[in-house]
Amino acid sequence: MAIPLTRSRSGCALHGALFTAAAIDGVTPLLHSTPGCGVQAYQSALAGGGCLGDDRRLAVPSSNLSEKHIVFGGGSRLREQVKNAIGLVDGELTVVLSGCPAEMIGDDVAAMVQDVRNQGEPAIEIATAGFRGSAYQGYEAFLKGVIAQRVAFDPAPGGTRVSLVNILGIVPQQDAFWLAELDELSRMLAGIGLHANSLFGPDGGVDSLRALPQAELSLVVSPWGLEPARALQSRFGIPWLQVTGLPVGADASVDLLRRVAGLISPRPAEAESYLAKEIRREAYLLDAVAEALYRRQAQRDFAVVAPSLHAAGLSRFLTETLGWTARATLITDDPAPEVRDALAESLAEVQFIEDAGGIDDILRGSGAEIVLGSAIERSVADELGIPLIEVAVPTGKHRLVAGLGGFRGGLALIEQILAIG
Amino acid sequence: MARLPHLLIREKRLGAIGAYLGDVAPLVAELLSGQSADRIRTFAQSAPDDLIRALAVLGAIRGTAIVVHGARGCSAALTRFAPQGAWAVTNLDQRDTILGSETILSDTVRALVRRHRPWAVFIVATPVIAINNDDIRAAALELSEELDIPVIEVRTDGFRSRIAATGFDAAAQAVLQLVPPAEQARRDDLVNLLATQAGPGLVALERELQSLGLTVNRLPHAADAEGFRRAATAALSVTVDPDSTAALGDGLAAVHGVPLLRLPPPVGTAATNHFVAAIAAATGRTVPAGIEASGLETLSGRRVAVAAAPATAFALGDLIVELEGELVGISVDHIDRTHIGALQDFAVKRPDLPLHVADGQPFEHANRLRRLAPDLFIGPADLAALAARSGIPALSIDADELLGYRGVARLARRASRALGNTALVQRLAGGRGDYQPGWFKRSPDWYIKLEVK
Incomplete structure (x- = not known):
């Protein structure tokens, strides 16, 4: 049964699948739903995914079901839309995403898309009605759906590409600064001699999607990458490594990279010298800003309000590198119960909560002196008279270069702490 | 409470049209006849709907609360329209879509009222609710009595109308219920x-x-x-x-x-x-003398295309002329009988200029702008970015920013900037296209068809 949400910070499954598809160059997402579904996703992206509030990728082909289709069925409209989309939009793989109305009226999307495939056109369908869950679940459904369908890997992938690592678990638009996070993780992997397969953005695309089965390893950086990683293992035998969110700062980044390197054979030779260089860099810069930090209350009691991708890493960096004290670590993306213990391990004051009203109540009683959260926490932060650093969606902050993860992410966070005075 | 009149969609109330490219004169005749043809797109891109327009209006009212009754994505636009507002979504799952969800709705309203103490609550209907027929009206009536504040149904559904502006009417019908009869003299x-x-x-x-x-x-x-x-x-x-x-x-x-x-x-x-x-x-006041614009940078010799909501677009077209520019293209998101006067005026002033009607649909704009090749495009930010990617200097301006005396100077200044330095446009132009080359050989209205009854 439904659990109502005040000021929901995540769109629906359709939105997550759309964000994911639209972030892969060469994929044409096609919505089979009412007209507004794509625009709701667009508006929430404008509210802030930390970068790329993207008019172009979200202006998606859509069957725009009207009352007639709701009453009599939208199959023929979908057929028409797919046919015309293939003739008009420049893409290599069409992915039909069904919305609530299409699923409620029982349109046989699978049969329709099979007809398209029978004509030799690469197309797949994924059930992504909004009532199936959040945008995170839409990301998961999209990747699982793609991996499960042969046409996504046609022509068949070649053999394993040495040093290729799939990055799974970063949800475009829905995870703050998603492209910057992918960039940093890719840079870090390159530092130890590996190649990231990040799927999205300028380094991704349909070829990256087709290369998923060729990786040596899937690196799962949030619970939402777990099911796709399992599917890749089950279908193609690719091992996976799951970590509890993005590492933030040198200690966590080094730990992650050593674990990754340990699973790649042969272990990259250049890894340790690269790690030493990054450790030196963070130490140098921390030393350089030490006085500035002490002029601004070097240590504070904090609350983090963020999804699984960022919450644990931020909380650990603040406690273990800066010596701050966690008053609340609130994880907002409603991960599955079986992964919650791992996410909460070694963290203080962890709660899993999505409802903005409930989060406000916890923050009011937390004693936190600073909040790291989304723009939704602005009102309670103002009410409490404490600063807010925006680290989650929705956010008005745009970060094209450095997100919050990895070596650069820790330093970027310090920059923001210094900026608030 | 008396039963509300049925909310007529814009197509029925005003003969609204959401897809058109062509001469204005036959369009005026069609609107005057009271028998607007149903035009559809056989290829379409996502477009605003009544729900989004209603949320934009309701999200900006102070002290009220909004419950979006539907799947969570149907409230997503509120993260932009009212990030700090008092709103909730019932977040229906598959079971609710089958078995109904009136209890969840009532509980959500009560919880929101307890937390925020609004002076009124809007319950906004969504496609899921329109299909499974949850009785919002009955819930709203009960809750109004129980909570002793207006709890008002907003009759949106996301699919009955192809004209998003129907959502303005749904919002108007809802907010009118917040206006009590006058207790004092006018x-x-x-x-x-x-x-x-x-x-x-x-x-x-x-x-x-x-x-x-x-x-x-x-x-x-x-x-x-x-x-x-x-x-x-x-x-x-x-x-x-x-x-x-x-x-x-x-x-x-x-x-x-x-x-x-x-x-x-x-x-x-x-x-x-x-x-x-x-x-x-x-209002019986002395009519002020009015002012005359002076010292503005002009658009003299510049060919300008515009896109906006209809009344604003027609006014903007006149403003382009006021600034000595040449209007070479005009797009509006819909057209209806309230625009007949403006259309007739338009047809007299610019008999050879066709009108484009599209809400969203950037593929049509991309095609059309390539053909028009204006010196300057003026429109919303998404279309301004599209124009820039096509190598056309562009400026984005909100309808609000055009208002009043300073709106003229604001537009003139931005136009001057856009035309004076095209570095970004040159950088954006020539990137990867979104559409196949064949699309640009077809007419922009290729996919607009008369609906077969």
Whole structure:
């Protein structure tokens, strides 16, 4: 049964699948739903995914079901839309995403898309009605759906590409600064001699999607990458490594990279010298800003309000590198119960909560002196008279270069702490 | 509570059309005939719907709460329209879509009221609810009595109308219920200024009206309970954007006898002079002399294409001419019978200029802009970015920013900047295209067809 949400910070499954598809160059997402579904996703992206509030990728082909289709069925409209989309939009793989109305009226999307495939056109369908869950679940459904369908890997992938690592678990638009996070993780992997397969953005695309089965390893950086990683293992035998969110700062980044390197054979030779260089860099810069930090209350009691991708890493960096004290670590993306213990391990004051009203109540009683959260926490932060650093969606902050993860992410966070005075 | 009249969609109420490219004269004849043809797109891109328009209006009212009754994605736009607002979504799952969800709705309203103490609650319907037929009205009636505040159904559904502006009408029907009958005599110094968007343009207009000795009661944008309470005592209502607020003005006239002064949007010096003078005259004030624009950078010799909501677009077209530019393209998101006068005027002034009607649909704009190759495009940010990627200098300007005397200078300055330095346009142009080359050999209206009954 439904659990109502005040000021929901995540769109629906359709939105997550759309964000994911639209972030892969060469994929044409096609919505089979009412007209507004794509625009709701667009508006929430404008509210802030930390970068790329993207008019172009979200202006998606859509069957725009009207009352007639709701009453009599939208199959023929979908057929028409797919046919015309293939003739008009420049893409290599069409992915039909069904919305609530299409699923409620029982349109046989699978049969329709099979007809398209029978004509030799690469197309797949994924059930992504909004009532199936959040945008995170839409990301998961999209990747699982793609991996499960042969046409996504046609022509068949070649053999394993040495040093290729799939990055799974970063949800475009829905995870703050998603492209910057992918960039940093890719840079870090390159530092130890590996190649990231990040799927999205300028380094991704349909070829990256087709290369998923060729990786040596899937690196799962949030619970939402777990099911796709399992599917890749089950279908193609690719091992996976799951970590509890993005590492933030040198200690966590080094730990992650050593674990990754340990699973790649042969272990990259250049890894340790690269790690030493990054450790030196963070130490140098921390030393350089030490006085500035002490002029601004070097240590504070904090609350983090963020999804699984960022919450644990931020909380650990603040406690273990800066010596701050966690008053609340609130994880907002409603991960599955079986992964919650791992996410909460070694963290203080962890709660899993999505409802903005409930989060406000916890923050009011937390004693936190600073909040790291989304723009939704602005009102309670103002009410409490404490600063807010925006680290989650929705956010008005745009970060094209450095997100919050990895070596650069820790330093970027310090920059923001210094900026608030 | 008396049963509300059925909400007529814009297609039925005003013969609205959402897809068109062609001459204006036959369009006027069609609208005058009262028998608008049903045009559809056989290829379409996602487009705003009534739900999104209603949320934009309702999210800007002060002190009220919104419950979106549906799947969580149907409230996503509120993260942009009202990130700090009092709103919730019932977050229906698959089971709820089958077995119904009235209890969840009531519980959500109660919880939101306990937390935020709003003076009214809007329950916004969504496609899921329209299909499974949850009885929002009954829940709203019960909750109104129980909570002793207005709990109001907003009759959106996301698919009955292809014209998103129907959502303005749904919002108007809802907010009208917040206006109580006048308890005091009508005030001849009080004017309801109807607007769904506010920024520097509207604020400047309010100052103009205040300088006439008028008190401005802005509705519904940023209005509070007091604003709604006094609305029925106003001397008149006037709208800066009839496409979004004329239905509210008509409702205030029909229910409370507050006359609606129908004026073209105050975009451009002449239109602003007319707007201020007409209100002064209608409220018995001395009509100000008006001002003459001077010292503006002109668009002389420049071919300009514009895209906007219809009333604003027609006004913007006149403003381009006021700035000595040549209007070579005009796109509006819909057209209906309220625009017949503007269309007739348009046809007289520019008999050879076709009209494009599309809400969203950037593929049509991309094709059309390539053919028009204007020197400058003026429109919303998404289309401005599209134009820039096509190598066309562009500026993005909100409807609000065009309002009033300073709107003219604002537009002229931005146009001058856009035309004076095209570095970004040159950088963006020539990137990867979104559409196959064959699309640009076809007419932009290739996929617009008359619907077969």
